Amino acid sequence: MKGNEALAEAAIRVGADAYFGYPITPQSEIIEYLMTARPEDRTGMVVLQAESEIAAINMVYGAAGCGKKALTSSSSPGMSLKQEGISYIAGAELPCVLVNVVRGGPGLGTIQPSQSDYFQSVKGGGHGDYKLIVLAPASVQESVDYMKLAFELAFKYRNPVMIQSDGIIGQMMEKVELFEQMPRVEPDYEWATIGKKEGKPATFVTSLQLQAEEQEKVNHRLQAKYREIEQNEVRFETTMCEDADYLLTAFGSCARITRKAMEMARAKGYKVGLMRPQTLYPFPTQEFNRLAGQVKGILCVEMNAGQMVEDVKLSVCGKTKVEHFGRFGGVIPNPDEILLALEQKIIGG
Amino acid sequence: MSENLIKPENLVYKKTDALTDRVMHYCPGCGHGTAHRILAEVIEEMGIQNQTIGVAPVGCSVLAYYYFNVDMQEAAHGRAPAVATGIKRVFPEKYVFTYQGDGDLAAIGTAETIHAINRGENILIVFINNGIYGMTGGQMAPTTLQGMKSSTSPFGRDTKTMGAPLKITELIAQLPGAYFVTRQSVHKPGNVRKAKRAIKKALEYQKLDKGTCFVEIVSNCPSNWKMTPVQSNQWMEENMFPYYPLGDIKVPEEN
Numbered sequence: 381m382k383g384n385e386a387l388a389e390a391a392i393r394v395g396a397d398a399y400f401g402y403p404i405t406p407q408s409e410i411i412e413y414l415m416t417a418r419p420e421d422r423t424g425m426v427v428l429q430a431e432s433e434i435a436a437i438n439m440v441y442g443a444a445g446c447g448k449k450a451l452t453s454s455s456s457p458g459m460s461l462k463q464e465g466i467s468y469i470a471g472a473e474l475p476c477v478l479v480n481v482v483r484g485g486p487g488l489g490t491i492q493p494s495q496s497d498y499f500q501s502v503k504g505g506g507h508g509d510y511k512l513i514v515l516a517p518a519s520v521q522e523s524v525d526y527m528k529l530a531f532e533l534a535f536k537y538r539n540p541v542m543i544q545s546d547g548i549i550g551q552m553m554e555k556v557e558l559f560e561q562m563p564r565v566e567p568d569y570e571w572a573t574i575g576k577k578e579g580k581p582a583t584f585v586t587s588l589q590l591q592a593e594e595q596e597k598v599n600h601r602l603q604a605k606y607r608e609i610e611q612n613e614v615r616f617e618t619t620m621c622e623d624a625d626y627l628l629t630a631f632g633s634c635a636r637i638t639r640k641a642m643e644m645a646r647a648k649g650y651k652v653g654l655m656r657p658q659t660l661y662p663f664p665t666q667e668f669n670r671l672a673g674q675v676k677g678i679l680c681v682e683m684n685a686g687q688m689v690e691d692v693k694l695s696v697c698g699k700t701k702v703e704h705f706g707r708f709g710g711v712i713p714n715p716d717e718i719l720l721a722l723e724q725k726i727i728g729g
Numbered sequence: 730m731s732e733n734l735i736k737p738e739n740l741v742y743k744k745t746d747a748l749t750d751r752v753m754h755y756c757p758g759c760g761h762g763t764a765h766r767i768l769a770e771v772i773e774e775m776g777i778q779n780q781t782i783g784v785a786p787v788g789c790s791v792l793a794y795y796y797f798n799v800d801m802q803e804a805a806h807g808r809a810p811a812v813a814t815g816i817k818r819v820f821p822e823k824y825v826f827t828y829q830g831d832g833d834l835a836a837i838g839t840a841e842t843i844h845a846i847n848r849g850e851n852i853l854i855v856f857i858n859n860g861i862y863g864m865t866g867g868q869m870a871p872t873t874l875q876g877m878k879s880s881t882s883p884f885g886r887d888t889k890t891m892g893a894p895l896k897i898t899e900l901i902a903q904l905p906g907a908y909f910v911t912r913q914s915v916h917k918p919g920n921v922r923k924a925k926r927a928i929k930k931a932l933e934y935q936k937l938d939k940g941t942c943f944v945e946i947v948s949n950c951p952s953n954w955k956m957t958p959v960q961s962n963q964w965m966e967e968n969m970f971p972y973y974p975l976g977d978i979k980v981p982e983e984n
Contacts, residue, residue, distance in 0.1 A: 434840075438841070442819075576798070
């Protein structure tokens with residue numbers, strides 16, 4: 381199955397109540413698949429093409445505020461347009477799933493794959509102090525699995541969760557095992573607007589606190605939640621790190637290419653391991669710090685000009701050398717140049 | 730207290746349960762309080778308080794969710810029709826309304842307004858048009874009249890450089906998705922009664938699933954128009970009503 385189509389099918393199977401989206405390359409297959417699959421007949425799921433990315437994210441706000449499982453998807457320029465709504469959703473503490481099939485930027489950029497939205501996804505994107513949980517699938521299978529995980533985490537923490545895919549994973553075809561259809565559930569959350577209950581005060585969903593002290597309380601509550609997420613939800617995958625002298629790190633599709641470079645380095649006799657963060661937020665800080673005590677250097681490989689490398693550096697606190705190798709603007713690195721960079725910047729450097 | 734003193738058979742008037750007891754923050758003489766009240770009264774009279782979900786805008790009525798005793802969501806500036814779309818699509822059996830001002834609905838939210846109505850979203854949009862940005866302190870709105878002074882048109886609105894006041898209600902009435910479109914006011918008892926009837930009709934139509942109902946209420950802003958409440962109502966009659974004439978603009982064909 382194609383990555384984007386697998387995401388769409390997973391959204392139906394997870395029992396999502398509503399999808400709101402707007403076409404943009406390279407993720408339009410998500411809404412096209414959903415429109416064709418007629419989920420309204422299968423599960424009663426609503427699929428609607430909005431007039432803009434802005435409208436789509438605000439429709440998600442409305443549905444999520446009703447306690448329903450809602451999602452939207454887009455690619456980089458469209459994701460920029462959604463940032464206002466995402467900030468409101470984070471502020472109002474609503475659960476939802478966002479899919480960003482990243483393409484090269486800035487501006488209209490290119491329709492080719494990229495990872496240059498790391499900062500936007502991980503560091504906030506919109507205004508105010510808030511965090512998204514960011515999942516980075518490296519395969520079509522993980523895209524499917526993360527759709528389920530994303531909704532679980534979104535409702536567990538009442539927080540928006542982003543699946544940060546890219547043009548490679550979205551467009552490539554792989555074998556995939558789909559989970560069984562899950563039922564849609566009728567929401568009964570006290571925070572959701574489902575109609576006022578007799579004898580109880582009305583519910584409202586808002587991100588507004590006009591009193592500074594009240595807004596600070598909201599921020600403290602959010603920060604406490606983020607610390608809990610950092611405690612509980614870090615996910616990563618390490619490959620051949622036990623005896624590693626050198627470490628490669630990459631996320632998403634780039635980690636697949638970097639793994640090949642690791643195998644080539646091993647064949648040349650270098651003890652190289654691969655660390656792949658699966659959650660970009662919360663970041664696997666402790667694991668990086670631990671590995672930093674063991675290896676002589678870390679090369680962070682990204683399809684951007686150097687974004688995750690900043691979090692790697694913060695994690696290792698100067699314990700070991702950290703370098704970045706990136707191709708960007710839609711160009712995909714090949715394993716040979718990654719190996720060369722590893723030899724020049726880390727092993728020989 | 731009053732309930733203890735007045736026998737039920739003698740009670741001629743009481744606050745609707747669809748409003749909370751919270752003191753409204755609106756300025757003296759402002760139409761928002763009356764508009765809130767008639768909408769809330771209709772909700773109570775129809776017995777739909779527990780089936781109604783409202784959407785508050787950004788603007789003077791940003792805190793409307795404190796006053797309406799129904800479940801509500803606070804939308805980003807201009808996005809209320811999109812938020813209402815999200816609500817109505819997942820809860821088609823609920824009554825959904827937005828309550829928006831002119832800057833919210835006719836400037837920053839124009840796209841959301843037009844497209845929600847064009848899709849015929851089965852919601853009620855209550856549009857308060859006072860020709861000014863109230864909450865931010867009296868800046869020019871899309872509906873500010875020609876020559877009207879505001880803090881961002883201090884020498885009066887020059888339509889050559891600032892555009893003409895936008896008759897968004899006439900605009901959206903042309904959309905097939907608009908089912909019932911009317912323009913009302915709440916500055917006199919007779920008008921209040923008419924506006925309330927219009928809102929009631931609009932909410933009753935929501936049961937029919939025929940499209941968007943849109944009730945504009947031309948209103949005043951004594952604070953930012955820098956007038957007394959009485960003066961502002963006179964000014965509204967003399968200046969706003971000729972440009973924004975009251976009455977039904979689109980009524981269902983079967984009526």
